[in-house]
Amino acid sequence: MGQAVCERSILVVEDDRAVRDLAAAILEETEFRVVEAESGEAALHHLKQHAEEVVLVFTDIRIPCFLDGVDLAQAVSTRWPWIKVVVTSGAPGDRVDHLPSAATFLPKPWSALDVLVAAEQAAGQPRSMSETR
Template identity: 75%
Template sequence: MGQAAMGHPAGDRAARSCRAALVVEDDRNLRDLAAAVLEETDLQVIEADSGEEALQHLRAHAEEIALVFTDVRLPCLIDGVDLARAVSTRWPWIKVVVTSGGLGDRLDHLPAAATYLPKPWRALDVLIAAERAAAAPG
């Protein structure tokens, strides 16, 4: 897949004036669905297909990110739990929503501030989480 910022552009709005949602999911169909749901909010959507790609984007643009929406199971070494823990430690103002379709996906290792949504998640639950993130100071 491509770069983390290859997601869905927000037209002519300058990136600095936007708050964004970073969707981290290796399943293209689920990533597209989550992006489509999040595009209904005031958040710009950025996509990544691995934890490493997400962290690379966060290192450069964390001040723009309001929400990280991530699956637990991701390719490479950094899974969604590791990503949630890194975000909560390094960028505590960023809301984190973690999804998983399987029991025993290290969910007991999630940081207290992370929100868990079981798969299959409902669009309404994603929208509620995104609206909370967009409304939060940051």
């Protein structure tokens, strides 16, 4: 009859299924559970119910519906300031200038290592290679 353990997670927000699947597969290499959403609205819905579990939101800037990735990053940093945000885009335009100061921008195309390093830095989990010295 132990207490339920809160499983920490990363929320991947990307409307392009192939890119979302790739990012999720890469992020599954971390210790965190990966949750996927295809819009800012779906991401906010998940966060309203599970924000205490989420350590990182990894989002594209250009996602469908009303909220883009910058709007989502602003909402997360205001409502859930403990959640880190990594925003990515191949063509951010001037939207990148509107990111909250706590958000990290990762340009596309990114590599698997870029995603893992950004995620682990944002979540405060350094790569173990430096710890083995």
